[in-house]
Each structure stands twice: as C-alpha cells, then as structure tokens.
Amino acid sequence: MRKITAGFFSGADGVVDEPQTWHFPYFCDELGAAVMELMGSADTVLFGRKTYEGFAEAWPAREEAGGEDYEMAKALGDARKIVVSHSPLDLTWRNSEQVQGDLIEYVQALKAEDGGPIGMSGSVSVARQLLHAGLLDELHLFIHPVAVGKGLRLWEDDLDEPLKLSLIKCDVFKSGTLHVVYGPAE
Template sequence: MRKLKLQVQTTIDGYMSGPNGEMDWMTFPWTPDVAAYIATLMSSVDTILLGRNLAEGFIPTWSTRTEADGEDQATIDWMNNTPKIVITNTLIESPWANTTVAGGDLTKLITDLKNQPGGDLIVYGGGTLVSTLIAAQLIDELHLFINPTTIGTGLPVFPIGPNQPFTTVAATPFACGITALHYAPKTS
C-alpha cells in the first residue's frame, strides 16, 4: 500500500503561514544537508497532492524556475514531471500540465489513491487540505521542517480536534537552523 507523506515548513510555534498567508519567516538559503534529506524523502514518491490554493502558486512557480533561482535542475525537473493531483471541489479540470483534479469525499479519495499501485504520495503545505488530512488521520508520515522562528499567530499546521498520538521516528537538525521532525501515527 502506498503511504501518504506530509512535508510542511512550520514555525517553532506551529504555524505554516502568517495570518494573511505570509511566508517571509522561512529560513533560506537551505544548506546541502536539507536538500539531501528532501531528496531521500522524495525518492519513493511518484505523485504530489496539492490543495487548489497552493496549486495556483506552486505549479506556475516550479514551471518557470531555473537553476538561477537556487534550485538544482534535477529538483526542478522532478517537481515539474511528477504527476500532481489538485484536491478541490471548485475546479472541474486542471489548467496545468501533468495535473489532474479530484474532489468529493476526501477519505475515499485518499484511500483509493493509497490502494493503487505505484510509489508513495506526498502532500505539501496548504492549510485547509493539510488540516483536513491530519484531522481525518489520513497521513502516514509527517515531515515537519521547523524553522527557527516564531510568529505568534497565523494558520496552524494542526487542527483542533481529536487527540492523535504520534511516534517520533527521527529528529534531524540542519546547518541552516531548520530541524526536520519525522513522525508516524502511533498504532495501538
């Protein structure tokens, strides 16, 4: 069965964006150790899941990114060539290449995707989608990239909801100050 992995940038106090979507708190440039960690994380992934709002910025940004923007060509190619599924109930078809649109019952959709043959799935930050996936207990691996800053308010990574225990798989500090925390849902 395919796994659904979450990769999200967050602040120490648990926000994935400021109250108006601000992302200016993120730590850049990344150091090579972060890039190596992410390359390992992505090695089993063959499908990217995005919410509509994130897709509207994410897909066009990657389609125009070059090595001059600080990314290596292999990452740019992977981001552009990996099939994407935009999870939305407002779009009927995708305006983007290599992208399909899916909507409806999220639990059924994710369960069906996990049961298909292929590599793992990865979802990147996107507040509404991520919070809904976490609340529905559909994430198999959480990869939280904790940036060394606090912002005090904004869009939280975790929704208010049922108690969900997790097991710490690894904590990896990087030279740039970010720490990756890898969690898995705790099984009884």
C-alpha cells in the same frame, strides 16, 4: 499500499503560513536534500488548491530555466499532480488533475493503486483531513528557529481530542532547523 508523506516548513511557534516570507534565511544543503528526498521521490503529489497555484506559478518556469533547482522542478513537473478543491479549476501544469468526489474515499482508492510514494507539501486543510482519517503515513515538520507570530498553524482549535503521533526520527540541521518525522501512534 502506497505511502503518503506530508511536509511543512514551520516556525518554532507552529506557524506554517507564508513560509516564503521567513523560511529562506534557514535554508541549507541538509534541508534541501531532505525536501528533495521527500518530494523528489514521490511519483504523485497531492495539493490543496492554494498550494497547487503557488507551485504551478513557480516550478514550471524553474524547470524551463534549467538552474540549480532543475532536478526538483523536473521531478515535480513529471509527477502526477492531484489537486483538492470544491471549485472547478483550470489546471495548467502538465500531469495535473482534480479530485472528484469525497476526498477520503478518493485517497483510500489512491493509496490502494499501484505506484510509488505520494507526497504533499503544504496544503494544511488536506493534511488535517488525512491525519484525522488515519491516511497520512508520515508528517515531516521542518521546524525553523524563528517565531513567526501570526498566521495559520497546522494545529488549530479543531481537534476534539488529542491526535496521538509516534516519533519516527528527528534530525538537527546546521541552520538550527529541526526535521521531525511523525507517524500514526501505534
């Protein structure tokens, strides 16, 4: 069974929205290595539409430029990219496809396929659905020492009851960012 891991940049107040506006002052080598391990090792990446569009706008050009993030850009480009959207999409990034049918059934079948790890970056609504369905194996939160104040949070008022998690590990980076990894509660 394939493993699905999701990663989110988060403010200390739980905001995960628009990290490009507040995340970069806390970027460090440790954070870069952790993100590369999470996303660079995945042979399949699962995206919501909005996150896919942002990645597809940036990463192919970074790969073509061949700069310092070339390794990550190439890994993302080579990976199978699966996009969740209810509307038909024009998928321009190589190796991209759209989920057909019910997301939960699709992901159950995807996890049963042969292959390596499945990664996610962002895509809050997809992660929530997979958490509720018990299909997310690891939740990586990169909690930055900043209160963003407003914006989308991973945890909103949509839980009917607490969603119990189990701590797998917690690292502290030099920037003050915490890398907290949760799995399903036993």
